[in-house]
Amino acid sequence: MRVLLVEDEIRLAENIASALREGPGLAVDCAEDGEMGLDLAGNLCYDLIILDLMLPKIDGLSLLRLLRGRGDRTAVLILTAKGGHSSIVELLNAGADDYLSKPFDLGELIARAKALIRRGKGNADPTLRISDVVVNTVEQTVSRGEECIELSPTEYRILEYLMHRPRVVVSKRELLEHLYDYNWEHHSNVIEAHVSNLRKKLDGTSRQPSIETLRGRGYRLLVGREESQ
């Protein structure tokens, strides 16, 4: 999952980005002002936008309105240092999904960010279940049947993303866009290697392949086909 953080207070942006990377393992891009935020959001590869209100060039509320105006459906979490209910109502009515008042708790920010991402993918339960594969997004643990499966952070992120989009073909490009921030070199063969490892760990020895590779198109999570047949 990839997050766009628009915050002009650089020290705060650094701390939030580190926390989101270290905690739920999100990819985070930072923008220092509204203009840069608008540009980056235009890539449409974000699962969540965290927006400060007081920003140079374009302020947070205007940026939010611009985003919603051009049809961007990405969940937006507002960071505000301003009190008062009217401004919060105004924010939510402008298309914000949630807000946090500064100074906030980093743990709460992470939990809210995850909840918004989950909702954005159409899920309510933080535990994702497809057939016998269970991904606990809070603990970041994976099990299949009775068996716990140890995954590397990248493998976990790939699986979580696929779990949010079952039975849909997910291209390598989509995976790259949603799992890495722009500081990373994009190499599709890195993805291939990770998917291959993930598949091995998930399937063990006996079961049917859980992740299908469609050459030139991408990957598809196939868990559950056994039962439906």
Next chain:
Amino acid sequence: MKSYSLTRRLVITVLLVQLVSAVSIAGSAVAYERHTHFRSFDIMLRGRADSLLGAVQDAEDAADNVMLDGTEVSLPTEDIYEVVDENKRLLGQSGNWTGLDAPHSSLKDGSFFKLRLSGKHYRVLKIAGLRMVDPGDKGGGIPRRVTVIYGSPTESVWRAVWGTVAFYAMTSLALLAISGLLMFWLLNQGLAPLRELAAEAAGVSVHSWNFVPSEKVRMTKELAPLAGALAAVLHGLERSFMQQRQFVSDAAHELKTSVAVVKSSLQLLSMKRRTVREYEAGLERAYLDCERMEQIVARMLTLARVESDLESNVGLSTTDMTHSVELVMEQFETMANVKSLQLIVSSPGEVAVKVAPEELRLLCSNLILNAMQHSPSGSAVRAVVRRNGLTAELCVEDRGAGISPEALPHIFDRFYRGDPSRSRDTGGTGLGLAICKAIVSKFEGDIQIASTVNVGTTVTVHFPLDAA
């Protein structure tokens, strides 16, 4: 103090004035009516007395006496009279009277006097007449001196007088009542704009500064200045209230953000177990974050102090601008050496300005520090002091990266930071230039900034010269 109604007070005042005039009118009416009535009464008395005199005739007796022939005159029955001849002999008397008790010879002829008889007031006239008896005789008859005392009750006269006065009084009272009611109504109507103004003013609060007097109020000559003054005061209050609110809101934003930085730094550090080196680095960062917060608080307090004692020491102190600049330059010498910056001062000697010394030094140090922070290593920061007519001018120039044209109009705004990435390096709080602006406004000067990207920035300050 007890509250009172303007309308009631005005009505009562006017009614009192009216009452006083009504009473004096009634008083004069009494005097006038009495005067006129008694004049005609006196004429009537004289007429009746004369006719009585005319009734004195020769008694046709040997003693050559005279007598009163009452049959020839008809007199009102309530009148009293007495006719006496020169020998004090009573010639005739009205039936209801027994004559004067006291001798009336002392009374002058033709004089009037008052008399009270069986409860009635009479006005009595005494005339001495010469009656020619037997005018047919040779020599024109015998003149006989006769004194007539004639009185008539004054009751009817007084009744007439009091009747007139009562009419005046009743009319006045009625008029008083009518005018009172009318005035009450008119005043209520007339004071409507005042009530409107009061209602409008009562509607003003910190949440709604809207004060628009109605057309009626603005067209009322007496209220227009009040409404105008109120509007002006409210406008000023609203502006300063909004400024204060904006400042508090901005300050809260800055402080909350600073706290958020410190808090998140510490929370990030405790999110998981880390190496000693990581903890050390994290603590170092948290310490720096705290220092920045401290700086913001200090700057905010400085700004509040500069703004709070507005005009208290304006125009009282005089400071040499050149000396202030040199002091500040001296203070920054070490820092300039570290950054290998050249500090240049040029001045025509002492330039006295009407600014408090601490504030002038604060202004100079803010401007020069700003210039130094934005100067590339090896360049020069120049401070030029000049006299320019009646003003003193201070220019601080740097050869830094300059300020973008979009940022330039906001550069004096509180908490404004032109370039967020740069403010991290320089540790700016976004208050330095706001403090400068506050000092300049306080001492009736002006401040301008000119900047070209990649060429440099020049800040120019003007202050009134101290004439003395």
